[in-house]
Amino acid sequence: MQINRDINILVVDDFSTMRRIVKNLLKELGFSKFDEADDGATAWPMVKTGKYDFIVSDWNMPQMTGIDLLRHVRADEKLKDTPFLLITAEAKRSQILEAAQAGVDGYIVKPFTAATLNEKIQKIFERVAERQKAQS
Amino acid sequence: MKQIDKQIVLALLDAVEHDDQGRVTDLLDELTSIRETQIYQQLEALTKNLHETLDDLEVDAPILLHAKHDLPDIAERLQYVIHETQAASGKTLQAAENLSELLEELTLADDVTLDAAQQLKQQMNSELTNIMLAQSFQDLTGQVLNRVILIVTSLEESLKTLIARSKHDFEKIPERQYSEEERKAQEAKGMGPNVTRDAKQGALDSQEDIDDLLSDLGI
Numbered sequence: 001m002q003i004n005r006d007i008n009i010l011v012v013d014d015f016s017t018m019r020r021i022v023k024n025l026l027k028e029l030g031f032s033k034f035d036e037a038d039d040g041a042t043a044w045p046m047v048k049t050g051k052y053d054f055i056v057s058d059w060n061m062p063q064m065t066g067i068d069l070l071r072h073v074r075a076d077e078k079l080k081d082t083p084f085l086l087i088t089a090e091a092k093r094s095q096i097l098e099a100a101q102a103g104v105d106g107y108i109v110k111p112f113t114a115a116t117l118n119e120k121i122q123k124i125f126e127r128v129a130e131r132q133k134a135q136s
Numbered sequence: 137m138k139q140i141d142k143q144i145v146l147a148l149l150d151a152v153e154h155d156d157q158g159r160v161t162d163l164l165d166e167l168t169s170i171r172e173t174q175i176y177q178q179l180e181a182l183t184k185n186l187h188e189t190l191d192d193l194e195v196d197a198p199i200l201l202h203a204k205h206d207l208p209d210i211a212e213r214l215q216y217v218i219h220e221t222q223a224a225s226g227k228t229l230q231a232a233e234n235l236s237e238l239l240e241e242l243t244l245a246d247d248v249t250l251d252a253a254q255q256l257k258q259q260m261n262s263e264l265t266n267i268m269l270a271q272s273f274q275d276l277t278g279q280v281l282n283r284v285i286l287i288v289t290s291l292e293e294s295l296k297t298l299i300a301r302s303k304h305d306f307e308k309i310p311e312r313q314y315s316e317e318e319r320k321a322q323e324a325k326g327m328g329p330n331v332t333r334d335a336k337q338g339a340l341d342s343q344e345d346i347d348d349l350l351s352d353l354g355i
Contacts, residue, residue: 089328
């Protein structure tokens with residue numbers, strides 16, 4: 001499936017190194033429009049502008065966690081369908097179930113590979129396309 | 137030390153039976169005061185024990201030396217590790233990004249002269265060298281972390297000795313218990329990588345396991 005690579009992506013992680021790695025990998029996959037946030041709390045006002053077509057977020061951040069950010073997004077009528085990918089070191093079974101329940105679209109555990117990221121993004125956008133098709 | 141005995145309890149029962157509220161209050165006060173005295177005496181004994189244990193320690197006891205000299209250092213040493221690893225990954229990422237730009241240059245150029253190709257090759261080599269050199273942090277941080285492990289292990293031993301001297305049985309210290317609510321709150325906040333054997337309980341080993349679990353949930 002051909003993915004629209006001309007989308008706005010928000011990368012949220014409290015470690016700048018990780019944001020840089022994710023951005024570089026996304027670039028390699030053909031995406032080019034990114035913004036960054038260093039916490040869920042700084043990301044949320046940015047997300048609320050409605051600019052982003054895809055959110056990639058860490059879980060463990062000092063002020064607002066990624067899972068809380070996800071819940072905020074899903075609870076907002078206008079934003080609730082935004083694809084959301086968690087990239088995190090959190091790997092407890094109960095946490096993954098929690099994320100699934102909160103409505104995550106993909107879950108990648110750190111450290112990860114470019115192939116994993118590519119695969120998850122493909123899968124997420126295939127599902128988005130299916131969802132849109134079903135709605136129209 | 138005055139104990140709670142049968143006599144005072146019977147007297148209380150008798151007062152209740154005769155509905156003598158004045159005496160009931162007096163006897164209850166007396167009972168409470170006996171109980172409080174016992175608690176104070178126990179506390180006093182505990183404090184005395186702790187004092188004696190600390191007094192027994194020589195001024196050059198390992199635990200005192202750790203407290204004064206090693207503990208303040210640990211945070212500084214770990215800060216250094218964070219700083220060095222961050223700097224190294226910054227340098228490595230920068231070099232990788234530069235390399236990627238150089239490759240792009242090579243791809244976009246219509247016809248590359250031998251000279252230009254040589255120059256690009258030289259630049260790429262220098263970036264590769266930068267990546268290799270940046271890895272030298274591992275030698276330095278490894279040394280610092282080994283030192284921290286040594287201090288923490290030695291501190292653990294000293295604390296165990298202190299516990300034994302204060303007449304506590306280390307083995308009998310209970311396991312740490314978290315309520316379901318506390319565990320959930322910790323997990324929601326995020327706990328970082330599951331490094332210890334304890335933390336690995338309930339954690340999935342690989343991306344594959346996570347994918348399987350999510351696929352069972354239709355994600």
